[in-house]
C-alpha cells in the first residue's frame with residue numbers, strides 16, 4: 001500500500017466529520033469517492049493530501065505521515081485540485097500551469113518545464129487558452145486549467161517516491177458533457193503511466209465509466225469500498241442518496257443508472 005488512511009476520524013466541536021475510515025489508494029488505478037453532500041469526501045481528501053491532520057487514526061504516504069514530508073517533496077508526489085482555486089493576479093493560463101513546476105526547480109530544465117506545461121495544457125484540452133488571462137475564463141475553462149496545473153505538477157516520476165497521486169475534488173462539476181468525459185479520459189490515460197488517482201465525483205455514471213474502484217461515504221462513515229461494478233449497486237446507491245434509482249444494462253459492458261424524480265407535491 002502506498003497511500004493509506006487507517007481508522008481516521010475528524011471531529012469539529014460536537015460534529016463528527018469522519019468516523020474511523022480506512023482506505024488505500026493504489027498506483028495505476030482511479031479510485032472514486034462518492035457520497036451525498038456533507039458525507040466527508042473533501043475532508044477525507046484533505047487528510048490523504050496531508051493538508052489536514054486526523055484527530056485519531058493515521059495517514060501514510062509511502063510509509064510516512066504526509067504532514068511530515070518536506071513541502072516541496074510532497075508537492076512532487078501528490079497534486080491536489082480543490083473545488084475552489086482562485087488566482088489573485090492577472091496571470092495567463094500558461095503562467096498558472098507553469099506555477100506547478102516550482103517544486104521541480106533545480107531538477108527540471110526550463111525547456112523541460114515548457115514541454116511539460118504544453119503537454120498538460122494539451123491533455124486538459126486547454127492549449128487554445130494558453131495566452132488568455134486566467135480571471136477572464138469561464139468556470140469550466142478555469143476548472144480544466146486547474147486540472148492541467150495538477151497534471152503538470154506530477155508529470156514525470158521523481159526520485160522522491162515510487163508512485164505519485166493525483167487528487168481531484170469534483171473535477172467535472174463545471175464541465176459540459178464532452179469535457180466531463182474528456183477530463184476523466186485524460187485522468188485514465190495519466191493513470192496508465194503508474195500514477196494513482198483519487199477523484200471525488202457526484203455523477204455515478206461517470207464513476208461507473210471511469211473508476212476502477214469506488215469508496216462510498218455517508219455521514220462520515222465508509223459504507224462500502226471495492227471494485228466499481230460490485231460496489232455501485234442500485235439498492236445501495238438508492239438508500240445512500242435517498243432517491244429511487246434503477247440500473248440499466250447499456251449493452252456496452254457497464255451499468256447505467258437512471259434516477260426517477262420524486263413525485264411532485266400536490267398543488268395547494
Ligand SMILES: Nc1ncnc2c1ncn2[C@@H]1O[C@H](COP(=O)(O)OP(=O)(O)OP(=O)(O)O)[C@@H](O)[C@H]1O
Nearest residue numbers: 012013015017035036037038039040041042043044
Ligand atoms: N468547521 C466545521 N464545523 C462544523 N462542521 C463542518 C466544518 N467543516 C466542515 N464541516 C461539515 O463536515 C461535513 C463534511 O464536509 P465535506 O466538505 O468533507 O463534505 P463533502 O462530502 O465533500 O460534501 P459536498 O459533496 O457537499 O462537497 C459537512 O457536513 C460540513 O458542513
